[in-house]
Amino acid sequence: MTSTVLLAAAGPSPLWYATRAGGTVALLLLTATVLLGIVAGGRYAPKRIARFEIGALHRNLSLLALAFLLLHIVTAIADSYVHFGWIDAVVPFASSYRTLWVGLGALAFDLLLAVLLTSAVRLRIGQRRWKAVHWLAYASWPLALFHAAGTGTDTRLSLQLGLYAVCLLAVVGAVWWRLYRAGPGHRAARWWGAVAAAAVPAVLTVFLATGPLQPGWSHRALAPATSTVSTSTVSTSTGLISRELG
Template sequence: MTTLALVGSPLWYGSRAGGTLALLLLTATVVLGIASGGRASPRRIGRFEIGLLHRNLSLLTLMFIAVHVVTAVLDPFVHLSWAVSVVPFGASYRPLWLGLGTAAFDLLLAVLVTSALRHRLGVRRWKAVHWLAYAAWPIALFHSVGTGTDTRLPLQLWLYAACLASVVGAVWWRLAKAGPERVVGRWVATVAATAVPVVLAVFLAAGPLQPGWAQRAATTTILLGGGR
């Protein structure tokens, strides 16, 4: 194995940087969407400006996801095919964790396509699909935590903590501003805002923060993906 393979190739660093920036941008997009909806919508800023910022953040997120995917596929160390970028859980390298990232990407693509066809689909159908963006965020977070070989680095952990705190804080703030209607939606948001931090903390303590996580993830790869 060459020294370059030991320290990571430029493509590997590009993939990790693109993935981290994509997660940060997705977090900002989700926080903005949560904090600016319904009764929580700010009074001093027009909906047009908020919508434009939300759209631009979404496009930036997809751009950095594209960088993340392209550099990961081109990196010769993991030998990923282009099909892995759209077909979840089909990779021979850590299929579970990479599959989560692919699933999140597919959800965001569905939001992008339906947004382009918004006038043909109608507002109700578009909103139903648009909620997938909120589901994509925790999936992307667990993908990053489970796959990332730098998860144990303090800076990376602080980034994950900031993303989690931002989204959970936005959810609780939105719940505080919400009216008595939509009881089911408020219960779902409450359960999610409580469960995601707990599950993530347990997963980190039992998995990526423990010694030998890379080998354990490789074992999962062999069992699920039939890899070497």
């Protein structure tokens, strides 16, 4: 018990900082990837940049985002402060720590892996199937955003909130710009795109105001405790909450 308390009082380790930094950079890169995919997709053709150059930049940004996402996961696993393994990172909602919010991150990771794997066998599965899976990358972005806001222990910091706002405004602005430039037809797709572009910032704002920005969120976001809890488990949980509030 004494060693647990001392560990809790020691404060965040370098691995914890690496986890938070890796996750933040991965979110920024994923935002840039999605933003580029939205703006350069469809019939729009920039005059000064060739399409193959945009495609190469899009691909490289996505690979870089995956690299930082792996850094985020590996450092979280290596940090012994919280029990977290590869199963938790891959299987959604399998983690005993912040089950819902970690689960959203696992879903985002799985969607990005699906895009990566299908891109490797693109010629075998065909353009239509690959493109259908590729659209899943867009779904990974809001999942990653809510994962970061719900799990991140620094969500209440002004800088972190500013980064979330920049990511949100950039993607929503790109969606509205794409809808504006879209030609006639595909009314259903355009309607759902407009609804999603309006719903995500509204839901995120309400969530932040009623959740992470309220006192006691670190405690409420943790998975429900079992009926029988040992003294050492209570000490560890208390240390986690104290560390996260700090």
